[in-house]
Amino acid sequence: MSDITNNDYDILVKKQSPTTKSYKTIPLAFITGGLICALGQAFINFYLSMGVNKDTAFTAASITLILLATLATGLNFYDNIAKFGGAGTLVPITGFANAITAPALEFKSEGYILGLGAKLFAIAGPVIVYGIASGILYGLAAYVLKL
Amino acid sequence: MQRLGKNTIKFNHPPSVIGFASIASKKESEGPMAQYIDILSKDPMFGQQTWEKAESQMQRDVALKALEKAKLSPGNIDCLFAGDLLNQCIGSHYGLLELGIPFMGLYSACATMAESLISAAVFVESKAADHAMAVTSSHFCSAEKQYRFPLEYGGQRTPTSQWTVTGAGAAILGHGDVPPFVKAMTIGTIKDKGIKDVNNMGAAMAPAAALTIGQYFEDTVTNEDNFDLIVTGDLAHVGSQLLYELMEQDRYDLRGKHADCGMLIYDRETQDVCAGGSGCGCAATVLCSYILNSMKSGKLNEVLFVATGALMSPTSLQQKQNIPGIAHLIHLSTRKE
Amino acid sequence: MFMQYFWAFVVGGAICAVGQVLIDYTKMTPARILVSFVVLGVVLGALGLYQPLVEFAGGGASVPLIGFGHLIAKGTLEAVKQKGLLGALSGGLASTAAGISASIFFALIVALIFKPKEKA
Numbered sequence: 001m002s003d004i005t006n007n008d009y010d011i012l013v014k015k016q017s018p019t020t021k022s023y024k025t026i027p028l029a030f031i032t033g034g035l036i037c038a039l040g041q042a043f044i045n046f047y048l049s050m051g052v053n054k055d056t057a058f059t060a061a062s063i064t065l066i067l068l069a070t071l072a073t074g075l076n077f078y079d080n081i082a083k084f085g086g087a088g089t090l091v092p093i094t095g096f097a098n099a100i101t102a103p104a105l106e107f108k109s110e111g112y113i114l115g116l117g118a119k120l121f122a123i124a125g126p127v128i129v130y131g132i133a134s135g136i137l138y139g140l141a142a143y144v145l146k147l
Numbered sequence: 148m149q150r151l152g153k154n155t156i157k158f159n160h161p162p163s164v165i166g167f168a169s170i171a172s173k174k175e176s177e178g179p180m181a182q183y184i185d186i187l188s189k190d191p192m193f194g195q196q197t198w199e200k201a202e203s204q205m206q207r208d209v210a211l212k213a214l215e216k217a218k219l220s221p222g223n224i225d226c227l228f229a230g231d232l233l234n235q236c237i238g239s240h241y242g243l244l245e246l247g248i249p250f251m252g253l254y255s256a257c258a259t260m261a262e263s264l265i266s267a268a269v270f271v272e273s274k275a276a277d278h279a280m281a282v283t284s285s286h287f288c289s290a291e292k293q294y295r296f297p298l299e300y301g302g303q304r305t306p307t308s309q310w311t312v313t314g315a316g317a318a319i320l321g322h323g324d325v326p327p328f329v330k331a332m333t334i335g336t337i338k339d340k341g342i343k344d345v346n347n348m349g350a351a352m353a354p355a356a357a358l359t360i361g362q363y364f365e366d367t368v369t370n371e372d373n374f375d376l377i378v379t380g381d382l383a384h385v386g387s388q389l390l391y392e393l394m395e396q397d398r399y400d401l402r403g404k405h406a407d408c409g410m411l412i413y414d415r416e417t418q419d420v421c422a423g424g425s426g427c428g429c430a431a432t433v434l435c436s437y438i439l440n441s442m443k444s445g446k447l448n449e450v451l452f453v454a455t456g457a458l459m460s461p462t463s464l465q466q467k468q469n470i471p472g473i474a475h476l477i478h479l480s481t482r483k484e
Numbered sequence: 485m486f487m488q489y490f491w492a493f494v495v496g497g498a499i500c501a502v503g504q505v506l507i508d509y510t511k512m513t514p515a516r517i518l519v520s521f522v523v524l525g526v527v528l529g530a531l532g533l534y535q536p537l538v539e540f541a542g543g544g545a546s547v548p549l550i551g552f553g554h555l556i557a558k559g560t561l562e563a564v565k566q567k568g569l570l571g572a573l574s575g576g577l578a579s580t581a582a583g584i585s586a587s588i589f590f591a592l593i594v595a596l597i598f599k600p601k602e603k604a
Contacts, residue, residue, distance in 0.1 A: 002396045004354070006341035013342065013350040016388045018306040020508045025303070029504035030497035033548070037496020038489050040543030045488075058538075058546050063586045065547065070587070073299045074594035076601040082301025087503030089301050090514050091521060092496070092547045093583065098301050099518065100587045104595035106297030109197040116595050120588065123300065127518045127549070128584065132576050134526040135556040139572025141530075142564045173602070191602040288602055298600045302514055303507065313602075344511070 025086050032081070032088025040065055040092070062093050069094035073101040099123040148272055152366025154333050161328035161483055162271040162320040165278070166217020169435040170209040171314035171428075174287070178413045183436035184314075185212050191288060191313060199237060202286035205315040205428075206231070206242030210282050213317035213435075221246040224319065225276035228266040230259035231284045232311075232427055233293060238284050248280070256456030257352075257381050258335065259283045260316060260431040261475035264452075268329040268477075271320045284315030285426030294345075294461055307347040309383045309425035312412055316431030318439070326481040327442040327450075333366065335359040337458060339471035345464055349386020349409075349422055352455035355472035356382060357393035360453055363476050364399065371404045375447045378438060379474070380430030380454030381409035383423030408433035408454075430454040442481055450479040488542060495537065495544030518549055525553020526576075530561075555579050 004012070043061035052060065072078040078098045082089040089095055100120055107119035121128070151157050170186040172193075181187060186208055193204040206229065214220060227246070230253035231238030239252055255262040263281035270276040288298060290311040296302050320329065338358055342351040356379050364370050371377060382390055387407045394401050408430045409423035434452055441447040455474040464470075503521070506512045512520070528534040534554040537545040545551055559579020563571030577584070 004340070004393065004396065009340045009354065012389060012392055013347065013385075016392070017347055017350065017385050020305055022505075022508045025508055026501050026504045030501040033500025033503075034493035034497025034544075037541075037544040037547045038493040040496070040547035041489055041492035042543075044543050044546075045485075059582050061543060062547065062583050066583065066586050067590055070590040070594050073301075074598035076299060076598075079299050079301045079603065083303060085301075086303045087507055087517070088497070088500040090507075090517065091500045091503040091549055093549065093552060094547075095301065095514075096518065096549060096552070097587050097590070098299070099514075101591040101594055102297040102300035102600075104591045105299055105598060105600045106292055108595055108599075109199075116592070120591055120595075123296070123515050124518070124587075126515055127522050127552075130519045131522040131526065131553055131556050131580075134523045134553070135560045135576025136572055138526055138530045138557055139560040139564050139575055140569075142561055143569050143572055288600075291603075298603060 028084050029086045029088035032085030033091055036065065036088065036092045036094055065092070065094050066097040069097035070101045073098050074105065096124055096127060148269070154362050155331055155366035157331045158268065158272045158329060160272060160322070161330045162268045163323040163325050164318055164327050164329065164439060165321045165323060165325055166213045166219065166319040167317065167435040167439045168209050168212035168216055169314065169316045169432045170205050170212065171312070171432050174418065175312060175314055175412060175432065178418060180412045180433060180437055183440050184432065198286055198288035198292060199233060200241070202231060202233065202238040202284055202289050203242030205286065206239055206282055206284045207245070209315040209317045210243060210246060210280065213280065213319055217319045219278065219319065221248050224248045224278045224280050226251065226267070226270050226279045227282065228253055228263035228279065229282040230254050230263060230427065232256065232290050238289070239282065243282065255473060255475065256458050257425060257427045257430060258454040258456030258473050258475050259427040260380065260434060261452060261454035261477055264318060264329065264477055265332045265334065265475055267320045268332065271322065278319055278321045280317060280319045282315065282317040283427045283431035285311055285313070285428035287311045287313045290426055304421050305346045306421050307349065307385050308421045309348055309381065309409060309423055310413065310420035311426035312424045312429035312432060314428035314432035316428070316435030318435055324483060327439060327479045328483050329477055330480045331367065331478040333359050333363040333476040335474040335476070337471050337473050339469050342470050343467065345459065345470065347385060348425060348457040348470070349383045350389055351457045351470040352472035352474065353382055353386040353389035353393060356390050356453055356455045356474040359474040359476045360394065360451065361397050361399070363451065371399055371401055374404060374449045374451050376406060377401060377404050377451045377453065378406045378408060381423065381425040382407050382455055383409035383425065384415065385422050411437065427456070442479060445481065448481045452477045452479055491541045492544035495541035496547055499548040499550060521549040522553040525550035526557045529554035529557025552580060552583065
């Protein structure tokens, strides 16, 4: 029986495997992500009109988006938007909220502590870990260099 | 039993498939196999509280249905071979607990249906059992949870990915003259061709399928013309194309004789399953519905059932290991001799 | 006013499109992309390159996770200026505390109330 080399097989696999239709996915990500950001801008303007300062308005807008994304996850439709939106629903802060809520929901069946409580960080945990770690490195550099 | 060639075993008194049943859920009920499946539940929980318990419930329901159709009770079965995709095979263990049948749990990923049938056939042929049963299941939700992401997580599927079937199949083998019969089998060897992409399992399994089918042809001095249908377990679209290309190198032309359970169970045009179905319930459900029914009615007479499995785990994937494949083959026939 | 929304849409959309390019062409997993974007945000924030974009595009720059990283960098620098070395440890989390805490708390509440559903 003839045996194909791994290299030749890899070439064959690439030939036979359909690729993602990027002419569709990239525009969809652009539009979905753009709309979420524009919605964020609307919340920023709303909070500014309430008379809060700029930093507070930005934070409050992010929290509002987080709340909406968390609810959409609970109501089982964030994943349906994500199917079309791709990175457009992943990259905004709403994607972070979804990444926290989805495993919390799913692993509730394994209990409130080691299920919901621990698995809540399964996907988003690394974001916090490396975000904080790089922040600390920057802080140390800023301290040493007296920025 | 006698050995033929390198890896094939031929049964001198082919065990008869005396009963079989299948069960599936909503998405499968909207697919082309729906009319052949015994139990279709719109409720993916099958009345249970968790996905894992739902999978166990499917195994229980399908095993009892197969017993009912064979007019047997659990006490008539001497040995039960079952498996699923969940860690430590809990789908089978909890599902079949209350049947009280001597039990052996198996794991061969999506090739488990063929592996359990092979085990059952050997027990029956050797008279270690009068009746032996094979049961295999998978559940979309429990598999996603274990292998991929939580259900509500927003992710996109790549075009080569496959959709885990929520379904199970059960078959009972015994002595007798009722077709179809298990005439021969080839136990597959593990094959690694360097595939790492978990979203392209068809590519990981196709070399194993080609190897097993080629080995069977060589051992029995046959080729595709000797069979009405060569049906692989969930290679899906990409894997099937690769299988044709690999078999072509040995001058076998499977096109026209080949079908794949992963492509039979869903309509790829309308059901948004990317390359097709997968999961060990996929081959089990299609075998225990469409294929065995078609053999009973005489539409198919000589069938090679080749279930394929991708042998990775979430841990091996995270450690960036390759995904090896395996394929076990069973020759089913409506003629005993 | 219209231009503000327009630029939020375009800049935010463009950042997401970059994420989609990474998904389609590099096979990066979503978790990797999120981590990369946050770390990128810290770096861009540290270099002072991101604040101008936030001024220009508002939500288009603050809503993507790069903005989250930028916020970590911004908070860290302010804290180092105020508290010295301790600020390097406290600043990043302090400035993002509201977002992280909100995500965790909302997720907990939602997970307690709802159930996961099968995909169609």
